[in-house]
Amino acid sequence: MFRCHRPHLGKQRGEKTVGMRIVRNSKRCYGCRACELACSYHHLRAFSPGGGSIRANKDHWTGRIEWSIDSTCDFCRGEQEPLCVRYCSYEALSVPER
Amino acid sequence: MTIGRIKGGLAGKILRVDLETGKLWTEETRPYAERWIGGRSINSFILLEETDAKVGWENPKNPLIFGAGALVGTLTPGACRVSVETKNVFSNGKGSANAGGHFGPELKYAGFDHVIISGKSETPVYLWIKDGKAELIDARFLWGKTTFEAEEILKREHGSLRIRVATIGPAGENLVRGSGIVFDRSKVAGGSGVGCVMGDKKLKAVVVCGERGLIQVAEPDQFFRAVDIALKKVRQSPLSEMMRKKTLAGRFSDPTSPNWDFLISARNGQDDFWEMEKRIKLTNSTTGFPKYRKSISACFMCPVGCMPFSEIEEGPFQGAKGEGFWSNTIMDAVRLDITDPQGMIKAWLLANELGLDTDFVTSVISWAYECYEMGLLTQKDTDGLKLEWGNVEAFIELIKRIAYRQGIGDFLAQGVKAASKQLGRGSEQFAIHVKGQDSIEPFRVPKGWALAVCTSPVAGRHLRGSTAGGERFGPKNVTFDAHTYEDQLKNVVWQSLTKEMEDMLGICVYVGTWSGAYALEPSDYVALTNAAMGTNLTEEELFLIARRSYNLEKAFNTLHTDWSRVDDYPPQRFMEEPVKSGPYKGYRCEKENWDKMLDQFYELQGWDKETGLQTRATLVNLGMEDVAQKLEKGGRLKN
Numbered sequence: 192m193f194r195c196h197r198p199h200l201g202k203q204r205g206e207k208t209v210g211m212r213i214v215r216n217s218k219r220c221y222g223c224r225a226c227e228l229a230c231s232y233h234h235l236r237a238f239s240p241g242g243g244s245i246r247a248n249k250d251h252w253t254g255r256i257e258w259s260i261d262s263t264c265d266f267c268r269g270e271q272e273p274l275c276v277r278y279c280s281y282e283a284l285s286v287p288e289r
Numbered sequence: 290m291t292i293g294r295i296k297g298g299l300a301g302k303i304l305r306v307d308l309e310t311g312k313l314w315t316e317e318t319r320p321y322a323e324r325w326i327g328g329r330s331i332n333s334f335i336l337l338e339e340t341d342a343k344v345g346w347e348n349p350k351n352p353l354i355f356g357a358g359a360l361v362g363t364l365t366p367g368a369c370r371v372s373v374e375t376k377n378v379f380s381n382g383k384g385s386a387n388a389g390g391h392f393g394p395e396l397k398y399a400g401f402d403h404v405i406i407s408g409k410s411e412t413p414v415y416l417w418i419k420d421g422k423a424e425l426i427d428a429r430f431l432w433g434k435t436t437f438e439a440e441e442i443l444k445r446e447h448g449s450l451r452i453r454v455a456t457i458g459p460a461g462e463n464l465v466r467g468s469g470i471v472f473d474r475s476k477v478a479g480g481s482g483v484g485c486v487m488g489d490k491k492l493k494a495v496v497v498c499g500e501r502g503l504i505q506v507a508e509p510d511q512f513f514r515a516v517d518i519a520l521k522k523v524r525q526s527p528l529s530e531m532m533r534k535k536t537l538a539g540r541f542s543d544p545t546s547p548n549w550d551f552l553i554s555a556r557n558g559q560d561d562f563w564e565m566e567k568r569i570k571l572t573n574s575t576t577g578f579p580k581y582r583k584s585i586s587a588c589f590m591c592p593v594g595c596m597p598f599s600e601i602e603e604g605p606f607q608g609a610k611g612e613g614f615w616s617n618t619i620m621d622a623v624r625l626d627i628t629d630p631q632g633m634i635k636a637w638l639l640a641n642e643l644g645l646d647t648d649f650v651t652s653v654i655s656w657a658y659e660c661y662e663m664g665l666l667t668q669k670d671t672d673g674l675k676l677e678w679g680n681v682e683a684f685i686e687l688i689k690r691i692a693y694r695q696g697i698g699d700f701l702a703q704g705v706k707a708a709s710k711q712l713g714r715g716s717e718q719f720a721i722h723v724k725g726q727d728s729i730e731p732f733r734v735p736k737g738w739a740l741a742v743c744t745s746p747v748a749g750r751h752l753r754g755s756t757a758g759g760e761r762f763g764p765k766n767v768t769f770d771a772h773t774y775e776d777q778l779k780n781v782v783w784q785s786l787t788k789e790m791e792d793m794l795g796i797c798v799y800v801g802t803w804s805g806a807y808a809l810e811p812s813d814y815v816a817l818t819n820a821a822m823g824t825n826l827t828e829e830e831l832f833l834i835a836r837r838s839y840n841l842e843k844a845f846n847t848l849h850t851d852w853s854r855v856d857d858y859p860p861q862r863f864m865e866e867p868v869k870s871g872p873y874k875g876y877r878c879e880k881e882n883w884d885k886m887l888d889q890f891y892e893l894q895g896w897d898k899e900t901g902l903q904t905r906a907t908l909v910n911l912g913m914e915d916v917a918q919k920l921e922k923g924g925r926l927k928n
Contacts, residue, residue, distance in 0.1 A: 221586050221594040222587060223588065223589060223591050223594070224391070224589055224590070225364070225590055228364055228590065235503060237503035238362055238363055238364065238504040238505070239499075239501070239503045242503070246451075248451065249586060251437075251440075251474055254586065254610075254612070255584070278364065280366075280523075280592035
């Protein structure tokens with residue numbers, strides 16, 4: 192179990208995120224990969240985009256962004272909300288309201 | 290003075306490559322970082338320490354240095370920049386360029402903060418860096434390829450879409466002076482001819498892949514608090530809002546915007562005013578460049594997002610698509626009197642594809658257009674091209690010819706200073722360059738902008754302190770008039786120092802302090818640096834390091850060139866010919882006023898007024914005795 196090292200995020204472990212899925216809106220994505228970086232921090236307590244569950248790749252020929260989320264995603268268990276959603280500046284990622 | 294033990298933020302290693310022997314080795318970043326923090330300031334220090342003044346840019350001993358900023362690779366908003374330093378091909382002074390994209394962070398995840406490349410290879414090679422290991426690979430199969438092709442091939446070769454490529458195009462291979470290094474296809478480290486140096490070393494590309502590297506921060510709780518504050522500021526910044534709606538070039542989309550008064554120079558600097566109908570034609574939302582914008586993207590970790598992806602679906606340039614139409618594209622169009630948005634999109638994409646600095650090609654081509662207007666160049670010289678103002682087809686054709694050094698392109702590839710010297714017949718009078726480097730900047734109206742362009746360590750380019758009015762430049766809540774000589778100095782100095790900070794940390798100016806961002810400020814840089822690196826810096830100390838870094842660059846120029854006060858004047862044209870039309874008709878750079886401004890500028894910097902050189906007292910006060918000794922040894926220090 193990963194524990195939140197940041198009390199200021201007001202961790203409510205498991206309460207809000209378990210069972211949710213992350214909704215992606217490709218049209219809003221700018222390809223900055225903040226989601227990758229934030230995700231890697233959740234898993235590794237360090238920054239390493241390859242070490243997270245989410246990937247965002249930009250296709251140079253079309254300008255489109257392609258995402259993938261693998262099975263290691265635990266919806267940021269232990270955090271108040273998924274970090275990829277929290278650190279997305281473009282509102283491209285969200286969790287649906289329950 | 291050192292800043293204490295660095296505990297985070299860095300990848301930890303510097304990669305050294307000798308292309309002559311093929312030897313690769315590493316050293317620790319920490320000793321450098323404890324004095325210079327990172328990014329550009331470490332690059333500048335290494336360049337000054339390791340380059341002999343007698344060495345020209347084409348000498349194998351001239352190093353080519355890449356350096357990602359200290360906060361690059363962390364969650365710091367806008368931290369993605371990589372600085373490139375080498376000798377300037379136009380002057381042998383400080384060569385310096387900077388680019389965003391995803392290369393900088395990838396380099397750090399691959400284990401390196403800096404890469405220092407010396408020597409020359411006999412045959413083309415590229416540098417492959419992956420997860421702490423590096424090797425030189427034969428690049429004969431890539432030589433001659435455009436930057437787009439090279440990136441595509443390398444991604445296929447290494448079987449990954451996630452590798453990041455910094456490459457030169459045919460322009461760099463052909464030693465065109467204004468060649469850049471192209472990162473991720475559209476982010477170009479353009480100034481100073483850094484691509485030309487890379488081409489001279491027969492280094493086609495640097496390719497990085499960091500799948501396993503970890504960047505840790507010293508104080509995670511403190512760091513995330515600082516990031517949350519910073520992100521909030523950037524997301525709420527008026528510039529972010531504008532960029533998201535209109536992209537970077539969109540600031541020109543209102544034809545009555547003050548940008549049109551401050552930031553343009555028309556027809557090779559014949560005038561600093563562009564007619565309203567032309568502005569509308571180029572920028573109108575239904576028929577101008579915004580019509581072709583398909584999407585907008587952002588560099589790594591950037592909450593602003595300023596890169597438009599354009600595609601042309603009809604007409605003579607059908608099929609052209611890719612990233613890049615910025616505010617400089619507008620400045621370039623005005624300089625050539627071009628009102629065709631499709632043509633400008635095509636020209637920019639082509640420059641990226643061939644590895645050219647667009648400021649360079651615009652400058653040298655607008656000079657050629659004026660030569661043609663004056664009858665100094667004819668259709669016989671241009672192989673049939675009509676170099677008439679507004680002719681975008683000729684502009685595009687010349688970009689190709691310059692990159693491949695064909696016909697007149699070979700003559701123009703040397704830059705305006707050398708080309709005008711060769712042509713003579715009065716063409717030197719309108720050859721616009723600062724200290725040898727081509728420039729498209731406006732000089733006559735915004736005085737602070739011009740002062741910074743003239744005194745910039747890289748010469749002829751903005752970003753190193755340029756200001757144009759107190760609503761978008763200088764410290765927050767300080768208002769000043771862009772048109773006066775008196776109001777500029779403190780703001781120019783402040784702006785040049787904050788840029789030094791941004792480059793050492795790797796933060797983009799558009800989330801920082803420049804051009805109306807008003808998002809992050811030096812206090813935020815201090816909070817982020819202390820949390821990420823485990824230091825205990827104050828804002829004053831960060832300013833002190835920035836001032837040292839600026840003085841490092843100045844010292845390099847002093848030792849490697851014969852520049853003095855006279856080289857800090859604007860090009861002759863702008864001192865003699867006034868603006869011909871528009872609201873600022875009659876404005877020019879008067880020598881007497883410019884002299885007063887320079888006196889005050891040198892005084893603020895603590896430099897000698899008569900020569901513009903650094904003084905012993907200033908350098909000793911900054912704790913740079915070692916640099917003072919170097920200057921004294923070279924006979925270029927004032928007491």
